[in-house]
Amino acid sequence: MINGKDWQQEQERLDAVTEELQSRIAEVEPEVSGLRDQVVDIRKQFWEEVTVNTSTDEDFEETFYSIKQQEALLNERERSHKLRLQRYKSMKRLLPSPYFGRIDFHGDGLKHSEEVYIGVSSFIDKDGLDFLVYDWRTPIASMYYDHSPGAAQYDTPGGQITGNMTLKRQYQIRDGKLQNVFDTSVTIGDELLQQVLGKGADNQMKSIVATIQKEQNVIIRDDKSHMLIVQGAAGSGKTSAALQRVAYLLYKHRERLSADQIVLFSPNPMFNSYVSTVLPELGEENMQQTTFQEYLAYWLGGTMTLEDPFEQIECVLTAAGSEGAEARLISMKYKASEAFLHALQNYALWLGKEGMLFQSITFRDRELITAEQMKAQFYSYDSSIRLMNRVLLLQEWLLKELASLEGQEQEAEWVQDELDYLDTDQYAEAYSMLRKKYEREQAVFDFTQQYVDLYGDRPETEQGEEEIFDFALQEEEMLRRMIVKAHFKPLRREVKRLQFIDVIGLYSQLFGDEALYLQMTGEAEVPQHWSEICRQTKEKLSRHELFYEDATPFLYLKELLEGTRTNTVVRHIFVDEGQDYSPFQYVFLKRLFPRARMTVLGDFGQAIFPQATQLHDVNSPLIGLYGPEDTSLIRLVQSYRSTRQIVEFTKSLLPGEEIVPFNRSGEKPSLVVTDTVEKRATRILQDLAALQAEGYDSIAVITKTAAESREAYGALTAQGGAELRLITKETQRFEKGVSVLPVYLAKGVEFDAVLIYDASPQTYQRESERKHFYTACTRAMHRLLLYTTGDWTPLVQGLDSALYEEVR
Numbered sequence: 001m002i003n004g005k006d007w008q009q010e011q012e013r014l015d016a017v018t019e020e021l022q023s024r025i026a027e028v029e030p031e032v033s034g035l036r037d038q039v040v041d042i043r044k045q046f047w048e049e050v051t052v053n054t055s056t057d058e059d060f061e062e063t064f065y066s067i068k069q070q071e072a073l074l075n076e077r078e079r080s081h082k083l084r085l086q087r088y089k090s091m092k093r094l095l096p097s098p099y100f101g102r103i104d105f106h107g108d109g110l111k112h113s114e115e116v117y118i119g120v121s122s123f124i125d126k127d128g129l130d131f132l133v134y135d136w137r138t139p140i141a142s143m144y145y146d147h148s149p150g151a152a153q154y155d156t157p158g159g160q161i162t163g164n165m166t167l168k169r170q171y172q173i174r175d176g177k178l179q180n181v182f183d184t185s186v187t188i189g190d191e192l193l194q195q196v197l198g199k200g201a202d203n204q205m206k207s208i209v210a211t212i213q214k215e216q217n218v219i220i221r222d223d224k225s226h227m228l229i230v231q232g233a234a235g236s237g238k239t240s241a242a243l244q245r246v247a248y249l250l251y252k253h254r255e256r257l258s259a260d261q262i263v264l265f266s267p268n269p270m271f272n273s274y275v276s277t278v279l280p281e282l283g284e285e286n287m288q289q290t291t292f293q294e295y296l297a298y299w300l301g302g303t304m305t306l307e308d309p310f311e312q313i314e315c316v317l318t319a320a321g322s323e324g325a326e327a328r329l330i331s332m333k334y335k336a337s338e339a340f341l342h343a344l345q346n347y348a349l350w351l352g353k354e355g356m357l358f359q360s361i362t363f364r365d366r367e368l369i370t371a372e373q374m375k376a377q378f379y380s381y382d383s384s385i386r387l388m389n390r391v392l393l394l395q396e397w398l399l400k401e402l403a404s405l406e407g408q409e410q411e412a413e414w415v416q417d418e419l420d421y422l423d424t425d426q427y428a429e430a431y432s433m434l435r436k437k438y439e440r441e442q443a444v445f446d447f448t449q450q451y452v453d454l455y456g457d458r459p460e461t462e463q464g465e466e467e468i469f470d471f472a473l474q475e476e477e478m479l480r481r482m483i484v485k486a487h488f489k490p491l492r493r494e495v496k497r498l499q500f501i502d503v504i505g506l507y508s509q510l511f512g513d514e515a516l517y518l519q520m521t522g523e524a525e526v527p528q529h530w531s532e533i534c535r536q537t538k539e540k541l542s543r544h545e546l547f548y549e550d551a552t553p554f555l556y557l558k559e560l561l562e563g564t565r566t567n568t569v570v571r572h573i574f575v576d577e578g579q580d581y582s583p584f585q586y587v588f589l590k591r592l593f594p595r596a597r598m599t600v601l602g603d604f605g606q607a608i609f610p611q612a613t614q615l616h617d618v619n620s621p622l623i624g625l626y627g628p629e630d631t632s633l634i635r636l637v638q639s640y641r642s643t644r645q646i647v648e649f650t651k652s653l654l655p656g657e658e659i660v661p662f663n664r665s666g667e668k669p670s671l672v673v674t675d676t677v678e679k680r681a682t683r684i685l686q687d688l689a690a691l692q693a694e695g696y697d698s699i700a701v702i703t704k705t706a707a708e709s710r711e712a713y714g715a716l717t718a719q720g721g722a723e724l725r726l727i728t729k730e731t732q733r734f735e736k737g738v739s740v741l742p743v744y745l746a747k748g749v750e751f752d753a754v755l756i757y758d759a760s761p762q763t764y765q766r767e768s769e770r771k772h773f774y775t776a777c778t779r780a781m782h783r784l785l786l787y788t789t790g791d792w793t794p795l796v797q798g799l800d801s802a803l804y805e806e807v808r
């Protein structure tokens with residue numbers, strides 16, 4: 001805390017800034033409130049201001065320029081309205097709490113030091129000379145996050161500025177009144193962070209600009225690397241850093257980067273709603289948010305039924321020890337691996353020489369062009385031409401073939417049948433087309449006549465002789481052509497969409513012959529249970545269905561054959577929970593967004609999906625994606641979410657991981673043992689009531705699977721539990737209160753209190769379930785309770801009993 005005199009001065013300054021804000025808001029308010037109407041008016045007036053006259057060429061030109069001028073004026077006015085509105089909104093946002101930090105900085109060689117007050121946006125005095133508040137993203141404000149008092153420096157586009165920081169201060173301001181002021185030395189005040197972290201969870205994430213930590217600031221302001229990889233412990237602020245990074249990038253590159261050029265890949269749809277308020281809180285528009293699943297579905301275009309990652313994980317968790325289950329697990333891991341990626345790439349090369357599969361083009365139960373014909377044509381092209389270019393050549397050939405077949409087809413019997421049953425509309429259409437054709441030909445005829453009149457000789461027609469336009473004859477021909485054309489339209493469309501390539505057959509073929517597959521792997525060994533893996537894959541494909549682990553490889557192969565449909569608008573992609581994506585998926589994302597930089601944030605300790613990728617390891621496949629020179633690796637070890645007691649407990653579940661708890665104290669995790677399932681439900685309900693009475697209003701009962709969630713929800717409601725919310729993969733929003741959900745849907749989010757519904761060996765037995773268990777426990781901010789009706793899972797049994805409180 002600071003002394004009374006300083007406090008007084010600070011309050012006076014705050015009053016002055018608040019007053020200035022109020023008066024400037026009052027100034028623009030009337031203007032802004034009518035802004036919408038004004039823009040609408042301008043649009044309405046648009047045509048009134050323009051004189052439209054197209055009688056002569058000059059008039060036409062004048063009208064054209066008049067419209068252009070009016071359009072430019074309209075754009076200019078809209079732009080300036082938008083700017084004024086933005087400024088107005090940012091002043092309104094500042095009003096209750098104009099700043100949260102201050103540094104006094106004495107630049108080398110300067111006479112005076114500068115007081116730099118930092119807030120969520122900049123505010124300049126009336127004369128436009130002094131910054132009353134600096135935006136937290138300005139270069140000078142970076143010192144607030146990066147340095148403690150003493151020598152300090154910051155980078156500007158013109159070079160580095162060095163000097164001495166003489167003061168670093170933090171404020172808590174509510175409704176224009178100082179609540180707290182701290183002078184800080186080392187890090188950004190523990191006191192403030194303590195207070196922020198001690199608060200209850202929200203159903204929406206909050207911005208952290210007032211308390212960004214130095215190591216997080218590196219992530220936020222990194223502007224060099226093509227690929228930024230962040231491996232961070234649970235609760236270390238990865239998602240927070242990612243969102244503030246988006247805000248930073250939008251500010252720094254505001255002239256050329258807009259929110260729709262940034263895409264965030266989220267772990268599930270609920271997460272989207274959880275993080276959706278952070279950027280608007282900072283005065284920025286939200287980036288695009290999506291899930292990988294949405295992308296896959298989009299690219300597959302409804303041609304196949306796609307398993308989602310949650311179905312896949314349920315399968316992993318519930319798989320019994322049969323060969324089929326075992327094979328599926330191995331298959332999931334293998335198909336996510338680089339080994340399989342290389343096999344697919346080799347396969348595509350091999351297809352350049354042999355083995356391509358096509359789907360014949362059939363019409364009225366006849367094969368018009370057979371798969372064999374296509375194959376022969378395909379391999380007749382020079383083998384040095386790239387695979388996808390040969391596909392395009394084949395497409396061209398097919399369209400020509402279809403055109404000629406279409407001509408032949410006009411004489412077919414079925415055409416005559418259809419001709420007999422044409423309705424009047426079709427006749428009318430044919431007649432009108434004929435009329436047009438006639439008029440065209442008549443014009444040629446007139447021209448010919450003029451030529452003859454002039455030169456006494458006729459020009460040569462293309463055919464060398466004049467054609468006589470015979471309506472009756474041509475009408476039937478025209479109708480026949482129309483009929484066949486209409487029937488051939490879907491065929492042409494299929495060819496244009498490259499549907500003549502048998503992608504399902506080609507993907508299936510890879511699993512058809514072990515010798516062939518071995519050839520693709522360079523004679524490396526096939527994984528265990530290979531024949532069962534092949535059987536399952538082919539069987540699924542035969543039903544036009546795809547396992548989740550096959551979706552990306554399938555699309556990858558499709559793109560190798562057909563060319564990639566890239567998105568060149570997007571400049572930044574963020575992948576949260578990045579450990580849950582396979583190397584395959586990263587390669588796919590890179591191809592999809594060739595002009596984007598990538599920020600991947602994740603925690604291998606929470607890798608609960610079988611396709612997990614190690615992020616921070618020297619052998620991480622992600623490093624090779626853009627190359628080591630273009631890749632930065634950052635590790636976050638301090639965990640902010642949970643109390644020290646909870647972090648110490650969860651940390652011991654992952655021996656060997658470096659995790660440092662933030663020093664916020666709370667109760668030890670409680671391990672509650674009851675005799676029966678019914679008693680457990682009763683006990684949980686009592687605990688829920690007690691937690692709510694303590695003020696914790698965001699609570700999760702976390703289970704391993706969806707089935708267990710349904711069971712828990714049933715048991716708790718049967719014992720009188722009211723107002724519980726069962727969360728499923730379809731749920732779109734988080735709400736406060738008590739949620740019952742499987743751990744994979746709790747990824748990335750947090751709760752005041754977490755209750756692990758069943759921590760018995762029956763639920764968490766396998767070593768592979770350790771990360772599920774860890775992820776579930778790390779969702780808790782203030783309280784963690786675990787339940788069992790018998791023994792504890794072996795994951796807990798080995799822990800030091802000082803880490804928890806056992807309750808019977």
Ligand SMILES: Nc1ncnc2c1ncn2[C@@H]1O[C@H](COP(=O)(O)OP(=O)(O)OP(=O)(O)O)[C@@H](O)[C@H]1O
Nearest residue numbers: 208211212213234235236237238239240640641748
């Ligand atoms: N610098 C900070 N100041 C204040 N709060 C912070 C800070 N860093 C992180 N937090 C808080 O810590 C909690 C965890 O942050 P976040 O969800 O971003 O972590 P994460 O690394 O993405 O976690 P996980 O991997 O477990 O999902 C949030 O409540 C966040 O607001």
